[in-house]
Amino acid sequence: MHVSYEQAETAIAAALAESNKLGVQMCIAVVDSGADLKSFVRMNGAWVGSVDIAIKKAKTACFFGMNTGQIGQLSQPGGPLYGIEHSNGGLITFPGGIPIVDTDGILIGAIGVSGSSVENDHQVAKAGVDVIGLTDLPEHPWRT
Template identity: 85%
Template sequence: MHVSLEQAEKAIAAAVAESERLGTQMCIAVVDSGADLKAFTRMNGAWVGSIDIAIKKAKTACFFGMNTGQIGQLSQPGGPLYGIEHSNQGLITFPGGVPIVDQDGVLIGAVGVSGSSVENDHQVAKAAAESIGLSDLPSHPWRT
């Protein structure tokens, strides 16, 4: 099951609305369950450097079915996933990537957001994911 174009566009719209509410300019990426880009927008004034980061955050959240901030906690020195950011042609292990889960608990894609503080990035990504589904998979033994 993949996120549809209509769902991806709805998620982008929700992310833009939340970004505007926060007074930020973001790059927003939505990937399908295969981690392939489905939709993307760069708000006026958003950093060019955030384009790649948003896409990688979405892919990272999709690859592992968890928020990128959770992966970051697990990938610290001495952690069970230390060094993981070097896999898959580069992952992002700080907040702003959120999986999109349907009502049956199935991963259908992910959202990645970049352009502000990591707290704002996560908040905007979560708002986008929740506009079309859930923002977390059922319990996983790695989750903290």
């Protein structure tokens, strides 16, 4: 099952609203469960470099079914995922990517946001997920 176009657009709208509330310009990407781009927006004034980062954050969250910040914690030197950012054509391992999970606990996609601090990126991504999915993700063997 994939995130629908309507769900993706709803997530984008909520993330845009949160970006506007924070007064920041963001790039926001939603991918389906195959990590293929479903919807994307680059706000006026958002950095061009954030386009790739937002998409890769969404893909990273989808590939591993966990927040990109969690992957970042696990990929520090000496960690069990050290070096993982070099896989899959390049991953992003800092906050701003969140899986989208349906009410049955099934991964249906992910959202990735880039353009501000990682705290703001995560907050904007969470706003997008909150309107269409679960933010309390099911247990995963790598989650702590």
